[in-house]
Amino acid sequence: xxxxxxxxxxxxxxxxxxxxxxxxxxxxxxxxxxxxxxxxxxxxxxxxxxxxxxxxxxxxxxxxxxxxxxxxxxxxxxxxxxxxxxxxxxxxxxxxxxxxxxxxxxxxxxxxxxxxxxxxxxxxxxxxxxxxxxxxxxxxxxxxxxxxxxxxxxxxxxxxxxxxxxxxxxxxxxxxxxxxxxxxxxxxxxxxxxxxxxxxxxxxxxxxxxxxxxxxxxxxxxxxxxxxxxxxxxxxxxxxxxxxxxxxxxxxxxxxxxxxxxxxxxxxxxxxxxxxxxxxxxxxxxxxxxxxxxxxxxxxxxxxxxxxxxxxxxxxxxxxxxxxxxxxxxxxxxxxxxxxxxxxxxxxxxxxxxxxxxxxxxxxxxxxxxxxxxxxxxxxxxxxxxxxxxxxxxxxxxxxxxxxxxxxxxxxxxxxxxxxxxxxxxxxxxxxxxxxxxxxxxxxxxxxxxxxxxxxxxxxxxxxxxxxxxxxxxxxxxxxxxxxxxxxxx
Numbered sequence: 001x002x003x004x005x006x007x008x009x010x011x012x013x014x015x016x017x018x019x020x021x022x023x024x025x026x027x028x029x030x031x032x033x034x035x036x037x038x039x040x041x042x043x044x045x046x047x048x049x050x051x052x053x054x055x056x057x058x059x060x061x062x063x064x065x066x067x068x069x070x071x072x073x074x075x076x077x078x079x080x081x082x083x084x085x086x087x088x089x090x091x092x093x094x095x096x097x098x099x100x101x102x103x104x105x106x107x108x109x110x111x112x113x114x115x116x117x118x119x120x121x122x123x124x125x126x127x128x129x130x131x132x133x134x135x136x137x138x139x140x141x142x143x144x145x146x147x148x149x150x151x152x153x154x155x156x157x158x159x160x161x162x163x164x165x166x167x168x169x170x171x172x173x174x175x176x177x178x179x180x181x182x183x184x185x186x187x188x189x190x191x192x193x194x195x196x197x198x199x200x201x202x203x204x205x206x207x208x209x210x211x212x213x214x215x216x217x218x219x220x221x222x223x224x225x226x227x228x229x230x231x232x233x234x235x236x237x238x239x240x241x242x243x244x245x246x247x248x249x250x251x252x253x254x255x256x257x258x259x260x261x262x263x264x265x266x267x268x269x270x271x272x273x274x275x276x277x278x279x280x281x282x283x284x285x286x287x288x289x290x291x292x293x294x295x296x297x298x299x300x301x302x303x304x305x306x307x308x309x310x311x312x313x314x315x316x317x318x319x320x321x322x323x324x325x326x327x328x329x330x331x332x333x334x335x336x337x338x339x340x341x342x343x344x345x346x347x348x349x350x351x352x353x354x355x356x357x358x359x360x361x362x363x364x365x366x367x368x369x370x371x372x373x374x375x376x377x378x379x380x381x382x383x384x385x386x387x388x389x390x391x392x393x394x395x396x397x398x399x400x401x402x403x404x405x406x407x408x409x410x411x412x413x414x415x416x417x418x419x420x421x422x423x424x425x426x427x428x429x430x431x432x433x434x435x436x437x438x439x440x441x442x443x444x445x446x447x448x449x450x451x452x453x454x455x456x457x458x459x460x461x462x463x464x465x466x467x468x469x470x471x472x473x474x475x476x477x478x479x480x481x482x483x484x485x486x487x488x489x490x
Contacts (some may be wrong), residue, residue, distance in 0.1 A: 013043060057177035100285050100329075121169075293400055
């Protein structure tokens, strides 16, 4: 990333602090992934800007936390209305900023962003507390939940507004104020949302957004003594640093990290449905979703048939310009990330893996202005060892590996043989087998005969190196509040 002054021809973002847009002296180049060209200047914020945002959030906290859940919910619903009224504008911006197709942003990212506000506006109204009575002591015991204070929120680049609102919505619905740092690579829709915050009636200081890099802005937020809570979505390596930096302050942490998610396909699976869904689960959003399937294990008796049909379907998963509605995938987030993903394919080839389609097998037909973009076709690999880095490390791109198994026990062992444990899918018509597999797989989410079906009331999060804590209706409410036990002798 390069720092430079901002020519007028570029979109220049500003921080949003205390209800006002505040300019920044230094900026970071932000690239359009579909062309490889700089199109936006993002504030390169640091300690000074974070300190100002935290102070604004602290000042706003007493009034905001004293409002009733219904009052806060009304404002969240208004903000959802405003986002929904600008779906197309947001979708176009998200596509250009992140590289995803406009269609994906229009149908997934932006509608879900609005729904996040609606969901938590509703759920915060219906939480209940515990109450017990001790007759022999003449005491009544009950619990209440209180907002924590200033919440530090750090969101990633793959689903920018979607995952930012997944944090902001429960935080402010529960009565907290927030300082958020989106990824410096995808900051535009967060900046656009700031323009709607005041219109929705959010008081100044309740939502503050500081743009910048992790080592500067992120580190200042994580280490700030007046930010008692951090919610982070991103890499396991960054989470390790966050844990170390926050430890002296005993901060509450929610860490939603990486995945290396298996699909386990038994011989009795409905292959038509399975193949259609597994192509989608492997390659959606350029494979840049933490829940994407990157390891596919198929029972031996159907392995050849599955592989042939799956490769044929993957070849039809079109990659190209994000604005073309016939394309399923757009561009990857950056040149560096594209090179990283490609390096895994090269590693697989050097280890004897078979590349059935995608990278290195066929070239993309791109318009001239997009030839410097960060595009990569859907890639399917087989004949690779479970111990290979290709099978063990998170690739986070449109690459999936297909292998085989013979027994249910072997399928469980292969599914659990990585350090991650975020999600898994199981394909079978045998209900008993599904329940056994779901119980034994080390994953926070298990889908059977489907993928990415989400009830937001249910816990979201992973095991092992895939994270700490859970998010969702009740779980987010518990994270963004502290429980207090009260005993009254009568």
